Ligand SMILES: Nc1ncnc2c1ncn2[C@@H]1O[C@H](COP(=O)(O)OP(=O)(O)O)[C@@H](O)[C@H]1O
């Protein structure tokens with residue numbers, strides 16, 4: 038293990054850039070996935086029954102199919118028709134569609150727990166539907182969903198390793214490279230596992246802080 | 261080659277996909293039940309150890325653990341067959357998540373019923389077996405469905421260790437036909453159908469064993 | 477003959493004294509009521525008697541044997557004591573019948589058919605055989621109470637403990653509980669009943685003890701305890717309970733409840749009692 042770590046030090050810039058790419062992808066999809074989730078959530082609750090069915094179908098389809106299939110479709114399939122997207126672009130599009138479905142579902146769950154009278158009251162005061170959404174629904178639903186949403190960030194961080202299967206040079210891909218060069222597979226993968234453990238621990242601590250700060254007092258947690 | 265032909269071609273891998281999903285889900289239930297039961301019955305140091313176990317296995321990506329088990333362990337002289345490698349990675353990680361699901365479901369069991377069972381003279385183990393587990397499993401159904409779905413969605417990693425599941429079939433097919441879009445679309449539809457089947461099946465099972473007034 | 481003898485029972489919890497030297501005897505076939513305000517230690521006292529909680533001091537002798545000793549077979553002891561909990565504590569995943577057979581099957585190791593037959597007899601004794609296959613959620617409060625009693629009786633216990641048997645019931649159903657207590661008393665079942673319900677304490681018709689702040693302050697027949705010469709603590713408690721009762725619901729003039737005028741024990745069975753529609 039010691040000698041492996043020494044070897045790793047030799048390839049330090051490569052490992053570091055991989056780590057940077059992992060964090061970049063995780064950060065980008067956490068943001069786009071959250072924005073996408075809010076949009077899907079809005080579409081689901083604001084339109085007529087047809088739109089609700091469609092958005093629910095979207096959520097259900099992306100929750101029910103593996104992300105890797107979508108990534109392979111775009112990365113290995115699409116070039117047959119022309120556009121050859123970069124691994125990063127493919128990863129961002131694929132993850133966003135997927136993560137948005139999950140986030141929308143958390144928000145829907147929280148929404149079902151809201152007091153309907155409260156929404157009625159807001160409408161009775163003369164607020165428009167969009168205002169009710171922005172001022173009454175979203176702030177509550179977001180806060181109720183803090184634990185689920187932060188948990189999704191952890192999933193994003195871990196799942197970003199899947200992007201290595203479409204040649205994105207993220208952290209696990211670099212460790213894989215190192216493993217093959219050194220023939221120290223066990224050491225390389227164990228170190229990779231330890232790094233993910235450390236990264237996740239940081240997010241967990243941050244999430245706890247966020248929860249303490251933003252969870253509404255006296256309100257049940259969304260689950 | 262029509263879309264239908266592609267679909268038919270891919271169904272050869274469905275058996276393996278289901279096998280991997282079921283094997284890993286069962287591993288997860290066994291590990292999750294073991295952990296949740298031990299931390300409910302055991303001493304506080306044991307719960308601390310089990311808490312660390314669940315934290316670690318929920319923090320490591322499935323792919324990384326799979327590679328540790330399948331490609332890494334041979335460095336330590338341990339060769340693991342592909343399906344077992346899936347069970348030891350995806351299955352154990354599912355177990356860590358299910359342990360949390362079961363722990364929460366155990367907490368939903370009414371403390372006064374446990375006390376009444378104690379007052380009756382039942383042993384701690386009898387209380388677990390006769391009162392707590394039958395109720396807990398029913399409370400845990402939604403969480404279990406979530407976790408089984410997750411297992412299904414990570415099951416394509418099986419192709420990386422050479423299991424000829426739907427994903428593997430799709431990859432070889434797309435290599436020979438260069439019709440990736442249709443093929444992976446078909447794969448997506450197949451997984452979605454398996455997912456629907458799984459969810460419907462578990463809820464049907466739940467309905468058959470449902471007890472009035474116990475769950476929602 | 478003394479069935480249960482409690483001497484100088486003491487319990488501290490986090491430096492707070494919960495039981496402060498409780499002593500009393502329960503004779504074979506006797507019904508005894510322990511009355512006291514909420515938080516006076518009634519539930520804790522019952523739990524100390526079958527070792528669900530271990531007291532810090534004192535002696536408990538049950539059927540001639542020391543209960544608190546180091547090598548007591550706890551589970552055997554508990555099987556001799558039927559416990560009816562405040563909120564009934566029926567197992568929600570089991571039918572009424574299964575609630576009653578559980579201990580017979582798994583503690584007595586009785587074959588299923590025999591356990592069912594015996595359980596049905598106990599349910600019939602509580603007039604609940606028609607509801608044997610319902611789940612707790614499908615029963616009204618009074619019906620649950622009857623199943624809980626049948627469950628306790630099925631093991632042929634030497635004594636029945638009741639913890640606040642009326643607190644989760646409405647007044648009509650409370651009267652039903654009194655009828656059940658009388659029925660069991662007539663069958664010479666030994667019973668210890670703990671309650672803060674004045675109506676129950678008086679109507680049950682046994683000797684009554686008054687527990688407050690972990691001590692028994694008075695013991696006697698109903699009339700002495702509630703009469704004009706009552707202990708001032710009892711009067712104070714009485715006064716408070718009465719005010720609460722009046723605030724909660726007007727008391728019908730046909731059934732005055734007042735300290736000066738003790739009420740008859742037995743009440744007519746109300747036809748709309750527990751057999752009526754389940755609460756939902
Ligand atoms: N598990 C416990 N932990 C801390 N305090 C307790 C516990 N059980 C009972 N107590 C305390 O003991 C006192 C008596 O409680 P209890 O026996 O439940 O009273 P009662 O049944 O007469 O209402 C109360 O002050 C209560 O706060």
Ligand SMILES: [Mg+2]
Pocket residue numbers: 518519520639640
């Ligand atoms: Mg009490």
